[in-house]
Amino acid sequence: MSDILDGVMQGIWLLVTLDPELIEITLRSLRITVSALLIASAIALPLGALLAVRRFRFRRIVIAILNALMGLPPVVVGLCVYIILSRSGPLGVLGLLFTPSAMVIAQVIIIVPLVASIAHQSLRDLWSEYHDLLISMNTSQWQRITTLLWDGRRALLTASLAGFGRAIGEVGAIMVVGGNIDHATRVLTTAIALETGKGDFGLALGLGFVLIFMALSVNLAIHYLTRTEVEGRW
Amino acid sequence: MTSMMPLVVEKAQVRRRGKVLIGPVNFTLQTSGLTVVMGPNGSGKTSLLRMLHGVVRLADGTVSWTCDKTSARAKQAFVFQNPIMLRRSVRDNLTFPLRILNVPRKTANAEAERWAARIGLEQALARSATVLSGGEKQKLALARALIREPEVLFLDEPCASLDGRATREIETLLLQARADGTRIIMATHDVGQARRLASEVLFILQGKLHEFSPAEVFFENAKTDAARAFLNGDIIE
Numbered sequence: 001m002s003d004i005l006d007g008v009m010q011g012i013w014l015l016v017t018l019d020p021e022l023i024e025i026t027l028r029s030l031r032i033t034v035s036a037l038l039i040a041s042a043i044a045l046p047l048g049a050l051l052a053v054r055r056f057r058f059r060r061i062v063i064a065i066l067n068a069l070m071g072l073p074p075v076v077v078g079l080c081v082y083i084i085l086s087r088s089g090p091l092g093v094l095g096l097l098f099t100p101s102a103m104v105i106a107q108v109i110i111i112v113p114l115v116a117s118i119a120h121q122s123l124r125d126l127w128s129e130y131h132d133l134l135i136s137m138n139t140s141q142w143q144r145i146t147t148l149l150w151d152g153r154r155a156l157l158t159a160s161l162a163g164f165g166r167a168i169g170e171v172g173a174i175m176v177v178g179g180n181i182d183h184a185t186r187v188l189t190t191a192i193a194l195e196t197g198k199g200d201f202g203l204a205l206g207l208g209f210v211l212i213f214m215a216l217s218v219n220l221a222i223h224y225l226t227r228t229e230v231e232g233r234w
Numbered sequence: 235m236t237s238m239m240p241l242v243v244e245k246a247q248v249r250r251r252g253k254v255l256i257g258p259v260n261f262t263l264q265t266s267g268l269t270v271v272m273g274p275n276g277s278g279k280t281s282l283l284r285m286l287h288g289v290v291r292l293a294d295g296t297v298s299w300t301c302d303k304t305s306a307r308a309k310q311a312f313v314f315q316n317p318i319m320l321r322r323s324v325r326d327n328l329t330f331p332l333r334i335l336n337v338p339r340k341t342a343n344a345e346a347e348r349w350a351a352r353i354g355l356e357q358a359l360a361r362s363a364t365v366l367s368g369g370e371k372q373k374l375a376l377a378r379a380l381i382r383e384p385e386v387l388f389l390d391e392p393c394a395s396l397d398g399r400a401t402r403e404i405e406t407l408l409l410q411a412r413a414d415g416t417r418i419i420m421a422t423h424d425v426g427q428a429r430r431l432a433s434e435v436l437f438i439l440q441g442k443l444h445e446f447s448p449a450e451v452f453f454e455n456a457k458t459d460a461a462r463a464f465l466n467g468d469i470i471e
Contacts, residue, residue: 129318135289136312143334151321 003201010202011209019206026210029187032100032174033167036107040167041160044112048119048159049145049152052127063120069113074106078176081106085177098179103187106173111163118162122155123148157226161219168215188214238299238306238385239265239417241286245295248285248441255281258295259443261436263419268412270432270449271421274470278441279421280315283388286419287312311379313389317371319363324355327363327374331382349377353407369400376407380416387411389420393427405431425465429453437461439470 014022051063083089085097085105096102126148134144149156171189178185180194188211195204240262247257256278263269271279284290286297288307299306311331320327328346333339350356353373358366363374372392379387389408393401408431412418422428428435428449435452437445437460445452445461456462463470 126321130320132289132312132314133318133320136287137331137334138307139334147320147330 007201011206014206044116052123074172078173115163118159247294249293267433311384317375
């Protein structure tokens, strides 16, 4: 019990003194996850809209696969990315393994299905509302997609935040492809795993607090900036 | 103005999952006039309008304008029974049809302001369209349809859930549009409204064209029993 209490105290101390190592790790975490989120959203949101708007032969299969991939095990994604990026792998020449770029790639793969799936669910409802009007107005496919993306932006924000939540807390894949190298690829989650393994609960707990605090504050900040629930339902 | 008329419908049929919704129907709509499509619920008024508008696939027959389909579609507008509001401001709802034609924002905004003034929503330009009242929404939908200055305007029971005042405002706008040269084809089952607006009546029952006559003939001396019963307010099936 006193171990835990000591850990909590140590964690708070690290936070209060703005421990340089803690800050470095935190910023790296944030940078990798935000990059992954931006790339994933750029892929997943238009994909979600396209799936809502366009009727093609394999649409239902694609949607079912996306939904299934939401539960993709991160470690397996890490393994696959590892194999592809390793020296002997197809993209080995790029030398990306054990770099932050590899971690971004792995996180993008993990969250694209999640973001696309949630985006598709909400845009599908919006599309059923808009369908007759946009068809009647002779809009092009691209115009339909951009209209849905713009008018459904609040719901899409939720989809992106869900992706952020999954990416920031993820450890399996980035541990495998990043390697948890100090000052290079160590991020909050991998550091927590390491410190816990070493028995250094103080640092682990401190990092844990920061992780939770960061996830909360990013969500709150976006919530506040976009004035959700303030003006109307969108 | 209406260079795309007359509209010739030949043996047109619309089916859905094997069930015939419309047809086969034959008729020709001339260049001028205001056509009212009448009939009880489920008789196929909406399907007929959609078929003429070209948004449902024909199972058989033809619907032909004097110009090709693509340019015909560009000159039409459709107002739905339940107004579809984009989740945007009143202004952006009005500019939307122009913006998707790449009309410059400035021109589109000026048009939007002009139309907002015409429908009495100039104070509400910045408000969200989704919080307007039912009557205001339908007026906005009508203005949004007219802002492109369509040659042909379809309306599917535009006043079905509106009160008297809102209905009168809509009808005023319609008569104004008609005077400006827009060819109007609207569905209604409100006999009073049909009497006020129609110059000719298409009466349909169970997807078949029952009667197509000038308004004065239809209302004074309808040829079919079903039409007479309908005008008397009897329930026909």
